[in-house]
Amino acid sequence: MTESVVDPHAWRLAASATGLLRTFNDAEVLDAADVHVAQRLCELAGEDDPAVALAVACAVRGVRGGSVCVDLVGLVADPLLSELPWPEPEAWLDTVEASPLSTGETPALRVLAAADGSRLLYLDRYWREEEQVCDDLLARPAVDDSSDPAPDDAWLDDALDRVFEREGYDEQRAAARVALRHRTSVLTGGPGTGKTTAVAGLLALLAERAELDGSPRLRIALAAPTGKAAARLQEAVQERVAALPAADQQRLTGLRAVTLHRLLGPRPDTSSRFRHHRDNRLPHDVVVVDETSMVSLTMMARLLEAVRPTSRLILVGDPFQLASVEAGAVLADLVDARVPQQPFGVVRLETSHRFGHTIGELAEAVRSGDAERAVALLDAGAEGVELVAPGDGTDSAVRVRELVAPHALAVLRAAEAGRADEALRLLDQQRLLCAHREGPFGVRHWNAQVERWLAEETGEPLWSSSYAGRPVLVTANDYGLGVHNGDVGVVVRPPGDRGPQALRAAVASSGGRLDLATSRLSQVETMHALTIHKSQGSQAGTVVVLLPPPESRLLTRELFYTAITRAVERVVVVGSPDDVRAAVERRALRATGLRQRLTQRTAKHG
Numbered sequence: 251m252t253e254s255v256v257d258p259h260a261w262r263l264a265a266s267a268t269g270l271l272r273t274f275n276d277a278e279v280l281d282a283a284d285v286h287v288a289q290r291l292c293e294l295a296g297e298d299d300p301a302v303a304l305a306v307a308c309a310v311r312g313v314r315g316g317s318v319c320v321d322l323v324g325l326v327a328d329p330l331l332s333e334l335p336w337p338e339p340e341a342w343l344d345t346v347e348a349s350p351l352s353t354g355e356t357p358a359l360r361v362l363a364a365a366d367g368s369r370l371l372y373l374d375r376y377w378r379e380e381e382q383v384c385d386d387l388l389a390r391p392a393v394d395d396s397s398d399p400a401p402d403d404a405w406l407d408d409a410l411d412r413v414f415e416r417e418g419y420d421e422q423r424a425a426a427r428v429a430l431r432h433r434t435s436v437l438t439g440g441p442g443t444g445k446t447t448a449v450a451g452l453l454a455l456l457a458e459r460a461e462l463d464g465s466p467r468l469r470i471a472l473a474a475p476t477g478k479a480a481a482r483l484q485e486a487v488q489e490r491v492a493a494l495p496a497a498d499q500q501r502l503t504g505l506r507a508v509t510l511h512r513l514l515g516p517r518p519d520t521s522s523r524f525r526h527h528r529d530n531r532l533p534h535d536v537v538v539v540d541e542t543s544m545v546s547l548t549m550m551a552r553l554l555e556a557v558r559p560t561s562r563l564i565l566v567g568d569p570f571q572l573a574s575v576e577a578g579a580v581l582a583d584l585v586d587a588r589v590p591q592q593p594f595g596v597v598r599l600e601t602s603h604r605f606g607h608t609i610g611e612l613a614e615a616v617r618s619g620d621a622e623r624a625v626a627l628l629d630a631g632a633e634g635v636e637l638v639a640p641g642d643g644t645d646s647a648v649r650v651r652e653l654v655a656p657h658a659l660a661v662l663r664a665a666e667a668g669r670a671d672e673a674l675r676l677l678d679q680q681r682l683l684c685a686h687r688e689g690p691f692g693v694r695h696w697n698a699q700v701e702r703w704l705a706e707e708t709g710e711p712l713w714s715s716s717y718a719g720r721p722v723l724v725t726a727n728d729y730g731l732g733v734h735n736g737d738v739g740v741v742v743r744p745p746g747d748r749g750p751q752a753l754r755a756a757v758a759s760s761g762g763r764l765d766l767a768t769s770r771l772s773q774v775e776t777m778h779a780l781t782i783h784k785s786q787g788s789q790a791g792t793v794v795v796l797l798p799p800p801e802s803r804l805l806t807r808e809l810f811y812t813a814i815t816r817a818v819e820r821v822v823v824v825g826s827p828d829d830v831r832a833a834v835e836r837r838a839l840r841a842t843g844l845r846q847r848l849t850q851r852t853a854k855h856g
């Protein structure tokens with residue numbers, strides 16, 4: 251074994267940092283990148299006050315963590331950071347507001363004075379994008395102000411009964427009524443609450459309404475932030491549409507889902523602008539966006555400027571799941587904004603139709619932050635949930651092996667025998683999820699561990715990194731091959747062929763099973779274990795979640811909720827009750843000002 255000679259923290263140290271920036275960089279509150287951006291901006295504006303440089307660095311740090319702004323007063327009050335020599339926050343903000351960085355012709359810093367008296371500090375780009383999202387949302391007319399006829403009640407009752415079964419679909423019927431009344435609607439709900447079913451029914455109603463009005467056939471866009479999510483949306487919508495009466499199916503033929511990037515039209519010269527924008531709007535009458543929690547502020551700004559004000563925009567998602575990789579939490583902001591004038595409709599579907607009762611209760615306890623209830627449910631070990639805690643009589647590692655190794659072995663046996671469909675089906679029966687990539691609780695460690703177990707069980711070492719039975723996760727879209735980032739597959743030995751070159755990859759793509767030479771799939775990772783982030787949007791029969799110890803800052807309530815809600819039938823949490831409590835109590839909250847802006851602006855005009 252060779253020791254790593256690279257200090258993992260070295261890249262975080264900014265050699266040029268002095269004074270306050272140095273202190274905060276040494277304390278690992280600021281990264282080298284935060285320091286460098288702050289130094290550069292201050293230099294350009296001729297600002298030499300170290301407190302202003304610290305404020306800029308904190309704003310950059312916020313964006314790195316997914317926030318679009320920073321509440322300096324809240325940051326100073328953070329008990330974990332209380333040892334640091336913070337400036338007095340209110341005076342600090344006054345200094346920042348008076349700085350040439352804020353007062354210049356093209357200010358780099360902006361401060362939003364919220365109605366609750368707080369002041370939020372922004373880098374200019376995010377301030378403008380948030381302002382634009384707020385403006386564009388409020389500029390979209392509510393349906394009642396348009397020339398559309400209000401949906402006639404008698405027609406609507408009949409139509410709702412036709413597209414949603416009479417029994418058990420009241421939530422969806424109510425959601426469709428709200429969405430029909432608004433140009434912009436936000437349709438939220440946890441996993442399996444029937445959001446896609448509601449969307450399919452709603453589209454059928456809109457298509458029929460257009461026909462009754464003598465309008466041309468509706469142009470409908472279906473989009474999602476990632477290729478995988480778009481593929482799932484298409485599959486789910488097609489499935490739900492196929493369950494509608496024939497006339498509705500006719501009106502909704504040929505629906506295709508694409509990524510938001512594709513919808514907006516990528517441009518070869520820039521990755522931040524698109525072919526469709528304010529002066530070249532999208533042609534669609536209805537735009538449905540799924541997995542909206544994963545849409546960043548920047549992407550939402552691009553979308554809203556491209557959608558025609560008169561078209562319908564339906565934003566679908568679960569605001570409690572992980573937010574976008576880039577900064578912003580637009581869906582959560584829209585749901586939480588207290589907007590008196592209702593410029594958009596917000597509906598939440600509550601009843602999950604996917605998983606067992608106890609998983610639903612556990613998910614709800616985690617979502618609402620009730621750590622003791624979550625621990626009690628897991629401890630009771632009722633139908634569908636199990637806690638594997640250290641020191642409860644069984645060795646956790648033994649229990650994890652009991653759960654994981656037979657499943658990996660079953661996949662391997664099917665793959666060795668060339669039974670690709672069976673191997674893929676088995677793969678979806680179970681997932682091992684980790685919060686981390688590296689370290690003893692990380693994906694890399696557990697992938698190697700499962701491979702060791704497989705070698706022990708079969709008595710044959712796995713000589714190569716590609717072997718029959720290797721589960722793989724596709725990590726990049728390849729439109730030529732028809733695979734998407736997030737698709738899963740298994741390496742399979744074709745029946746009767748023992749040659750080492752013969753291995754094929756069976757991939758479960760949205761268009762069905764693909765059979766590819768393993769050499770053509772370059773962007774894949776072994777998937778005996780998967781990060782919770784990458785599992786977002788997928789499901790498995792049983793989910794085994796490995797909790798890191800409480801001091802891990804990665805495992806948050808939102809991450810834990812996402813992990814649990816991947817399970818259809820059973821959740822096994824491996825960790826102590828204290829690990830569970832720590833996960834439920836730690837929030838991945840993002841600072842944004844959109845809800846304040848929306849509330850303030852609608853109150854002003856109300």
Ligand SMILES: Nc1ncnc2c1ncn2[C@@H]1O[C@H](COP(=O)(O)OP(=O)(O)OP(=O)(O)O)[C@@H](O)[C@H]1O
Nearest residue numbers: 418419440441442443444445446447448486603604
């Ligand atoms: N009201 C209902 N009564 C019974 N089953 C329903 C109802 N609504 C939806 N379902 C079923 O529940 C499952 C999940 O529905 P759907 O895919 O519409 O949910 P979703 O919220 O879009 O899920 P996802 O978590 O994938 O976003 C489907 O099998 C669907 O047929």
